[in-house]
Amino acid sequence: MSKEKCNPYENMLAMLDKAAEKLGLEYDDYVGLRYPERELTVSVPVEMDNGKKVIFQGYRIQHSSTRGPCKGGVRYHPSVDLEEVKALAAWMTWKCAVVNIPYGGAKGGVKCEPEKMSENELRRLTRRYTAMILPIIGPEKDIPAPDVNTNAQVMAWMMDTFSMLKGYAVPGVVTGKPVDIGGSLGRAEATGRGVMFTVLNIIDKLKLEANGMSIAVQGFGNVGGVAAMLLAEQGFKIVGISDASCALYKKEGIDVKSAFEFAKNNNRLLKGYEEPEMVEICNNELLCLDVDILIPAALENQITKKNAHDIRAKIIVEAANGPTTNEADEILDKKNILMVPDILANAGGVVVSYFEWVQNEQYFMWDEDYINNKLKNVMDKAFEDVWKIHQENNVSLRMAAYMVALDRVARAKKIRGIFP
Numbered sequence: 001m002s003k004e005k006c007n008p009y010e011n012m013l014a015m016l017d018k019a020a021e022k023l024g025l026e027y028d029d030y031v032g033l034r035y036p037e038r039e040l041t042v043s044v045p046v047e048m049d050n051g052k053k054v055i056f057q058g059y060r061i062q063h064s065s066t067r068g069p070c071k072g073g074v075r076y077h078p079s080v081d082l083e084e085v086k087a088l089a090a091w092m093t094w095k096c097a098v099v100n101i102p103y104g105g106a107k108g109g110v111k112c113e114p115e116k117m118s119e120n121e122l123r124r125l126t127r128r129y130t131a132m133i134l135p136i137i138g139p140e141k142d143i144p145a146p147d148v149n150t151n152a153q154v155m156a157w158m159m160d161t162f163s164m165l166k167g168y169a170v171p172g173v174v175t176g177k178p179v180d181i182g183g184s185l186g187r188a189e190a191t192g193r194g195v196m197f198t199v200l201n202i203i204d205k206l207k208l209e210a211n212g213m214s215i216a217v218q219g220f221g222n223v224g225g226v227a228a229m230l231l232a233e234q235g236f237k238i239v240g241i242s243d244a245s246c247a248l249y250k251k252e253g254i255d256v257k258s259a260f261e262f263a264k265n266n267n268r269l270l271k272g273y274e275e276p277e278m279v280e281i282c283n284n285e286l287l288c289l290d291v292d293i294l295i296p297a298a299l300e301n302q303i304t305k306k307n308a309h310d311i312r313a314k315i316i317v318e319a320a321n322g323p324t325t326n327e328a329d330e331i332l333d334k335k336n337i338l339m340v341p342d343i344l345a346n347a348g349g350v351v352v353s354y355f356e357w358v359q360n361e362q363y364f365m366w367d368e369d370y371i372n373n374k375l376k377n378v379m380d381k382a383f384e385d386v387w388k389i390h391q392e393n394n395v396s397l398r399m400a401a402y403m404v405a406l407d408r409v410a411r412a413k414k415i416r417g418i419f420p
């Protein structure tokens with residue numbers, strides 16, 4: 001087994017400590033941020049379609065509520081465990097601070113294999129999980145959203161369960177809901193759109209042109225699929241795409257819109273999608289393609305010290321959360337590969353989630369152009385803030401993003417002080 005530390009929470013702590021050192025913070029100034037504020041583990045009983053009972057492990061972790069209500073997605077995946085959810089919760093704190101929205105960070109998850117479950121089983125799982133985390137969620141406390149293998153329908157079940165138990169409709173308890181029950185226009189595409197704005201920002205700084213630049217995208221779900229389509233519209237050539245079922249390569253560029261349509265009707269998988277001149281490669285080959293930009297948009301720990309030496313992309317834009325281990329980061333840095341970190345690049349989702357929550361709290365609905373423009377402004381401003389620290393301190397963009405975030409959260413913590 002590799003000796004590389006892949007515990008995502010330890011990776012997060014290592015970055016946090018380094019950022020604190022760069023900012024000249026004393027241990028006392030940020031020690032509270034090394035620990036989640038609250039960890040809830042629940043055993044979720046579900047009656048399966050065959051009548052048998054299965055107990056699923058579920059989590060809701062609130063890392064910080066210093067700058068506002070906790071915010072973060074819910075993930076359904078076999079790899080979900082406490083350490084993963086803790087790291088994801090902390091990354092939400094940093095992400096919300098980088099884009100400067102008034103939220104803290106949280107995350108939830110249930111260890112399960114959703115592709116092996118029927119819709120009815122998923123519905124029962126979601127409703128019971130929601131009921132079990134109910135004491136700690138709510139529009140003023142902690143607002144869940146979709147993440148890997150959860151979607152607008154899952155959010156609708158969560159919203160309905162919470163509302164039924166409260167006795168009145170509470171749309172602001174989750175974001176990423178269907179528009180019909182208070183979801184925001186533009187939310188479904190927001191993370192991918194934010195990734196697109198980030199790519200445009202980085203190539204602008206490097207004085208490069210979108211037209212003809214090649215991109216490989218790992219993960220073709222809500223984030224990767226949408227980002228690929230929006231980037232293709234901007235003139236980039238998407239030469240590689242992959243998901244859990246296969247990886248595809250075409251030198252002239254894949255018709256990503258058509259691939260996305262195919263996956264939509266194929267259990268969200270690309271397996272079986274065909275185009276002339278397109279070949280199937282393996283997942284690691286996709287990560288190591290000779291492309292201008294690599295966008296990991298699947299899961300964490302995909303770029304490790306095992307494959308980092310073989311990465312040939314010139315720029316990496318992290319659309320997934322935590323796709324690169326710390327050791328891999330150092331290797332890529334030495335290879336002069338420019339890395340745009342997750343907490344900046346994939347923040348578009350939480351920004352429009354924030355817009356959704358604001359609309360819910362005000363019983364108001366904004367139009368889509370207004371939302372997309374507002375998203376662009378927030379993403380551009382965050383990029384500039386991070387770029388400035390990167391240039392002034394001669395640090396990586398990841399370190400710069402952590403410095404921007406930690407500075408904001410630590411300052412807020414200091415102003416609030418410790419209760420009692």
Ligand code: NAD
Nearest residue numbers: 147148149191219220221222223243244298320321346349
């Ligand atoms: P999703 O479930 O819609 O898509 C995940 C994709 O990754 C799927 O195409 C899946 O097949 C693929 N995948 C899984 N394992 C893979 C593997 N080993 N190799 C290649 N592909 C694999 O999830 P999503 O919402 O698109 O989330 C993707 C990433 O983006 C996650 O890290 C998530 O935390 C992060 N993220 C999501 C949002 C959001 O708004 N949905 C916001 C910020 C960050």
